Amino acid sequence: MPVNRMTGRMALALTLLAAAAVLVAADAVYAQGSAFGPRGDTIPSSGILGWMFAKQAEFYRSMSAVIRSAKTDGSAVWTLLGISFLYGIFHAAGPGHGKAVISSYLVANEETWRRGVVLSFASALLQAFVAVAVVGIAAVLLNATAGQMCSAGRVIELVSYALIMLVGARLIWVKGRGFLREARSLSSRPLHAVGAAVTPPEHKHHDHKHDDHCHDHAHHDHVHDHGHPQHGHGHDHGHHHAHDHDHGSAWGHAHGPEPEELAGPGGWRRGFSAIVAVGLRPCSGAIIVLVFALAQGLFWAGVAATFMMGLGTAITVAAIATLAVGFRSAAKQIAGTRSGYGMLAMRGIEVGAAVVVLGFGTLLLLGYMVAERGACF
Amino acid sequence: MNRLLILACTLASLLLGAGSVSAHPHVWVTMKSAVVYGPDGAVVGMRHAWTFDDMYSAFAVQGLEQKKKGEFTSAELQPLAQVNVESLKEYDFFTYAKAGGKELAFVDPKEYHLEFDPKEAVLTLFFLLPLKTPLKAKSVNFQVFDPTYFVDFALAEKDAVALETAPAGCQFNVGKPHELTKEMAQMLADIPADGKIPSDSYGEAFANKINVKCP
Numbered sequence A: 001m002p003v004n005r006m007t008g009r010m011a012l013a014l015t016l017l018a019a020a021a022v023l024v025a026a027d028a029v030y031a032q033g034s035a036f037g038p039r040g041d042t043i044p045s046s047g048i049l050g051w052m053f054a055k056q057a058e059f060y061r062s063m064s065a066v067i068r069s070a071k072t073d074g075s076a077v078w079t080l081l082g083i084s085f086l087y088g089i090f091h092a093a094g095p096g097h098g099k100a101v102i103s104s105y106l107v108a109n110e111e112t113w114r115r116g117v118v119l120s121f122a123s124a125l126l127q128a129f130v131a132v133a134v135v136g137i138a139a140v141l142l143n144a145t146a147g148q149m150c151s152a153g154r155v156i157e158l159v160s161y162a163l164i165m166l167v168g169a170r171l172i173w174v175k176g177r178g179f180l181r182e183a184r185s186l187s188s189r190p191l192h193a194v195g196a197a198v199t200p201p202e203h204k205h206h207d208h209k210h211d212d213h214c215h216d217h218a219h220h221d222h223v224h225d226h227g228h229p230q231h232g233h234g235h236d237h238g239h240h241h242a243h244d245h246d247h248g249s250a251w252g253h254a255h256g257p258e259p260e261e262l263a264g265p266g267g268w269r270r271g272f273s274a275i276v277a278v279g280l281r282p283c284s285g286a287i288i289v290l291v292f293a294l295a296q297g298l299f300w301a302g303v304a305a306t307f308m309m310g311l312g313t314a315i316t317v318a319a320i321a322t323l324a325v326g327f328r329s330a331a332k333q334i335a336g337t338r339s340g341y342g343m344l345a346m347r348g349i350e351v352g353a354a355v356v357v358l359g360f361g362t363l364l365l366l367g368y369m370v371a372e373r374g375a376c377f
Numbered sequence B: 001m002n003r004l005l006i007l008a009c010t011l012a013s014l015l016l017g018a019g020s021v022s023a024h025p026h027v028w029v030t031m032k033s034a035v036v037y038g039p040d041g042a043v044v045g046m047r048h049a050w051t052f053d054d055m056y057s058a059f060a061v062q063g064l065e066q067k068k069k070g071e072f073t074s075a076e077l078q079p080l081a082q083v084n085v086e087s088l089k090e091y092d093f094f095t096y097a098k099a100g101g102k103e104l105a106f107v108d109p110k111e112y113h114l115e116f117d118p119k120e121a122v123l124t125l126f127f128l129l130p131l132k133t134p135l136k137a138k139s140v141n142f143q144v145f146d147p148t149y150f151v152d153f154a155l156a157e158k159d160a161v162a163l164e165t166a167p168a169g170c171q172f173n174v175g176k177p178h179e180l181t182k183e184m185a186q187m188l189a190d191i192p193a194d195g196k197i198p199s200d201s202y203g204e205a206f207a208n209k210i211n212v213k214c215p
Helices: A002-031 A048-070 A076-091 A099-108 A113-141 A146-187 A201-219 A233-243 A247-251 A267-279 A284-295 A299-336 A340-366 B002-019 B054-061 B074-094 B182-189 B201-206
Strands: B027-037 B043-052 B095-099 B102-104 B110-117 B122-135 B139-144 B151-155 B161-164 B171-175 B208-213
Touching (some): A048 A076, A048 A284, A048 A299, A048 B054, A076 A284, A099 A113, A099 A267, A099 A299, A099 A340, A113 A299, A146 A284, A146 A340, A146 B054, A299 A340, A340 B002, B027 B139, B043 B054, B043 B095, B043 B139, B054 B074, B054 B122, B074 B110, B074 B122, B095 B122
Parallel strands (some): B027 B151
Antiparallel strands (some): B043 B122, B095 B139, B110 B122
């Protein structure tokens, strides 16, 4: 599986790169921290976590002074953008930015790291957009109060959590059936073959064929030719995946669709539901910054800051998502060298990740887990 | 299969860990607090004056009616003060009292109002938080903090703590919260998913502590 190994390596490389970028960028600003006022002595000397807490608080607090000075000094806007970007990177390490949901979604759906990065960026930018829309409509157009914005925020939040639950439930449905099918095909095989350390040749051949087939799918969505007249293959796929009740028969395989097929063209539509589920809920920090900027008569600066925060957030989320995808492909590589139980284990991991998505959605919706307390009191 | 198991476990902890609650403040409060005594020398409650940071203040007054631009009278802010004290109930007013090893209960705030400082553009919330039952004790401990660290409470630089109509000989001691250490950050990260704090162990780390002793 050369492509898989490469994906794993790329994932690792990207993760390291992202981590290095974060540290370098943070260090640069830290060094000139005195530029925006006294740095204070609250930065703990040890512990990445503590340091990150201190940094994000520092960035956030310096925003108000920078926005104020932007009123008279245009160049302060650049500082604001830089701070917002870094704040986003650090802030997303905290709760409520869909890291867990996106990562679990990627693992369950056997998505590529590329797609993980795209999903992370799309959801983070949607989150920024929603914050701007909420403040733009509620505060700028309707002159709503903080309390009214909070109520609107709560409704959006509930919708978002319900969507996360739906995405999770759907994944469990699809992946659970895959798991059961795998288990069934295992138990129907002769007993001596099941426990064998070496994959039965027949099975291996089967798998191998699949892999080639699937990689073709993933990389040549629109150019490959399976002899379908007129309609692009992608269209067909999309249709099947959106409804996905007849995979088995559509493909004529005994054990249903290979994951890469699921990650194929139709997958973008499903990815969209994950983006909306995660990105719908605006971050309360962004809303506070936007309203403050509005009060200073610099709403546009708040909008720019919000999108920079979103960009920073996206980088952190993408790094964690990539890490998760990397682990998953490593697990798959090991699983691929085993007999049927390896594939069963992979299906098990996918179902587990799907359960995590549903679990997070449920806990969030029922209020047992606080993603991020709204600034409403 | 062992390696696969290890990978699966790492993956699980990554996914669950990414969703764990690790709080971060969005609201900063500079506090001044007074321990209030009744005529009989019993502690009757705590009077707070909490000044919010400028960003949160701007957020809180957004859309409120004002006669003069850039200024708010306490009368104009009274509905907001009402909402504030009602919502703070959910968070136990971030105030915890203990005497003789026992938690003391508070009842709904009295004498609450908001003031807007037009120069700094910040809001200050004033309220008296009465104890359910006034208490005569040699030593009473108060803690003010947000266990989930969404609100950062810091004592004002000057006159942060006072005693109101206290009997002669009463004294107070102030303990500031420790700076955030690695252990504390870990504690924050370990707050269970339901947001409930298992014991008052976090208080020691984050709370602004006020101890009053009377002869």
